[in-house]
Amino acid sequence: MRPSKPAGEPPSNHPAAALELTKDSFARIVASLIRVTGDWALAEDCAQEAMTAALERWPRDGVPGNPGGWLRTVARNRAIDVLRRAAVEKTKLQEVAMLWDPSQPPAEEIDDDRLRLIFTCCHPALSLEARVALTLRTIAGVPTADIARAFLTTEPTMTRRITRAKSKIAAARIPYRVPTGEALAERLPGVLAVLYLLFTRGYDADGEPAFASEAIRLARLLTALMPAEPEVPSLLALFLLQHSRHDARRDAAGDLVTLEKQDRSRWDRAAIAEGLEILLHTPVEGPYAVQARIAACHATARTFADTDWPSIAGWYDWLAEAQPSPVVALNRAVAHGYAFGPAAGLALLAEARAGGGLDHYPAAIAVEADLVARAGDRPRAAELFRAAAAAASSEVERRALLARAAEAQPGG
């Protein structure tokens, strides 16, 4: 199994750092308590109480030698207390008491519990939004208030949404199990889609940056648990390669910096190296593997001009064939525009628009503007950039597009 921190780094004695490390413990505790008790609320409450106790006591008494074990013990004892008061039958109490017993063979089964939990939270019988919220809350341990903010809703609304999802899991008996065989192939893409959505929520212009880190952490966990499914490490590599540009994507004023203008010395070299290393050992079997290779082409280019656009265009051809979408069609036009000239890009854009698939994509206007600018028609480009700015969904994007308009036609 992959260690949760790079090898060679000593364990931290600092309470905050130790708690960060124990974030993995939250999912472990919740997952195992759900398996044994079948009670989601109890599992989460006990895990949360253990975290709260740690926040109180570690700064005062110091970080225990085995922080994860300390948290598990607190959570387990709390669960036993609650169950005893509810007069639960003795066998169940014994089962809980045996959890994480050092004399029992541990690791494998605990990992299985977390995997089970991921597949349950991402079950297709739940709405996509509920799946993302439930994954964030139950597996990543993100506070409901933060999830609500990211989904532009209130905490009580988000609490209701999560509660309703949990009630459905119980009422409809959504299984707590990792599917096997054909069912796994059917269900895994749905799980990866939830992680991808989580990542983009963190990466979007107005997103919650912490979600991108959570997505990377979960992709790492899933990679460790399912090493035989190539799309899982591919997704992790994709996240790492995209996230490597995180610090270079904003300027001092918080405005978006395009790939072309980013200071590449600020890219996270360690993340790029890890992503590339994963791709070396991972075959191309699905769309995440292809997207990761596109990200790798960008990450390995010394300068924007050095970018291997013909390869990127080829990968987008692959995606357009295997998994067509408006976003793929747009990016394909961009890639062909750089690889084979603006006319090639504009032709693909016109083709995609003819299908009506780009009607609701304001980004298409910005792509056209860029291609038109590079084809030399600067007044038309400025006009299109202004139109794209008017249709932009976030303030950060709007400012970036207006800057492009001014650049295309100074004083225009």
Add this chain to the structure above:
Amino acid sequence: MKYMMFVCTDTEPETDESRVPDIDVWVSANDAAGRRVTGNVLAPPSAATTVRVRGGQVLLTDGPFAETKEVIVGFDILECADLDEAIAVAVAHPMAHHGRMELRPYADL
């Protein structure tokens, strides 16, 4: 775990004509496995009668209580280990290809 499976028509014209399962095979396989407790095809909504009691009066209405385009054409009571098993049973029913199935768990009170 018991599920009531409503077998309904669908308003969307698109159907799946590939490898549509056979209803007799479906019934006998699920009966034999003990997954189908009972079930039947229902007479059309034109044969339905809606019954209410209000203010001590029995009110009868000709036809179903809701005017929807999707019509319940049959039902089955399933006995399954969990939702995944019930989904697999529903997927194997021919009406999943032409109409839609609704799986409602019994509320175990």
